[in-house]
Amino acid sequence: MTAKTVDLGRLVEVLGSRSIVLVGIMGCGKSTVGKRLAHRLGLEFVDADSEIERAANMTVSEIFAEHGERYFRSGEERVIARLLREGPQVLATGGGAFMSAATREEIAEHGVSIWLKVDFDTVMARVRRRATRPLLQNPDPEGTMRNLLSEREPVYARASLTVTSRDVPHEAVVNQIIDALADHLFQGEDGNVPQSST
Template sequence: MDQPAIMSPETRLVEALGDRSIVLVGIMGCGKSTVGRRLAQKLGLTFADADAEIERAANMTIAEIFATHGEPYFRSGEERVIARLLKKGPQVLATGGGAFMSEATRNEISAHAVSIWLKVDFDTVMSRVRKRANRPLLQNPDPEGTMRDLMKTRHPVYAKADATVYSRDVPHDVVMNQIIQALTAKVLSMAPETARTNDI
């Protein structure tokens, strides 16, 4: 009698996800896009970057949208783009730093995805964002003060994500594997609930 094939943790996770996406949230520079690409490759899913999709839809860079139309216009477009992307699951979706602050976006993510907060400390994130000059919210005389304010405001909201993984200066695969572990624990803990709902 043939032994049943042993399912890999990655296959098991993707099966349990069904058509839900994996959404990475967190402050700019926490590694959502970099780690997200690796995670998608590891799980055999497509990867989408919300900021890149917004730029494509507007035919402008994020910085140009901010400068020309202002932040409220950008946030409105961001909500629409993320809602559209979430209909294409399963996938790994990296969101911009402010996206999860929108209640409408959080509701869409809750309905169609499992969210992971990539939490990062101040010194680590500042060393990363200093390497790139394209962060509109940091184009001011006190980027450190701005970052501290953003983290203070946003962390309590990011904490509403389904799970939290710490983004540190370690190999990306280490963080990626921790995300897979956190996702597996979360998704499999949700499975019995779904099963009971379907039985009704």
Template sequence: MSEYDKRRETRHKGGPAVGAAGSGTIITDERAARLVSALGPRCIVLVGIMGCGKSSVGRRLAQRLGLPFVDADTEIETAANMTISEIFAVHGEPEFRRGEERVIARLLQEGPMVLATGGGAFMSETTRREIARAAVSVWLRADLDTVMARVRKRPTRPLLQNADPEGTMRALLEKREPVYALADTSVWSREVPHETVMEDIILALEDFLSLRPAPDAA
């Protein structure tokens, strides 16, 4: 059983997670450097539904690994000189998705970095192909209750501007999760400190890249 799976099993049994939240003791500098070396020129791309924590966790992951952090939605807004909501309102979702594909393809050429993508980005076969070529993808999984608690704090999400945002979110999860599952690896995002999820991502990446942590770092 991998270290990540052991940690997840312990947590599901109600025991303490390995490494106290925010302790910074799980991931040593040596392990971080080994992971970055194994990645080479590849990016780490975070995918998942809106509200799963891609940007919040991604910033911490990038800082821990000494890599740049880039939010694809921010780059799209900069390129268009409009907010995401404005792009949806003026040009519609299809045009937004085309621009999203172009921006992500460009960013992947600038790696290595930690790249947080929008909730619908991974639905594009073109984008999935580009990510597979130039990155390792991580699906941040989150249940309906978790994401709804988070997105209610930001009422500007274009796809939730309707009379039944929870129903819309449920439908999005049902449609998108089978595609998110195509990511290289996955980690559960939940109501714990971001540092805990960040450490889970590093453990999952170590497993995916077949890295073996030093004995004194386990």
């Protein structure tokens, strides 16, 4: 099955008020892929980090520098809990958001979580393009990234769905997500995935 055979209107209908929540390490493509996924499904795209910055009137980097990670994570929990009540939407979360048990519970109640899984080499090539990642502002960003992946991947694996984010056109990853969502949301409806009329 490819995404072309999925009835997108039916997919959104079955989703109801839930949000599609993208989780994963920084640089896995949550924002880039999320925008395209939202466009395909006719939903709003929301970036949790941008909402946190708007609420705090500071950048994520500034919040980390002035108040520390614990302060940031507390605000992140509150903002994501609020956003999840505004669904349906495609919500991209920060790399550490899903590590919070409270946030995972909120997502389980109000959304469908999708882990965009990415390998180390791919993610390092991507994050090197942006020098604004607070957790990588140290002499050994590669070592930090390896540690983050080993710590976080077992938690990301608790997401409802896993889609591999590879260096392929973004639309290919969007198709994978739509296929995975259809398999997940249409389970038990009658054993068949609705076919598009187009």
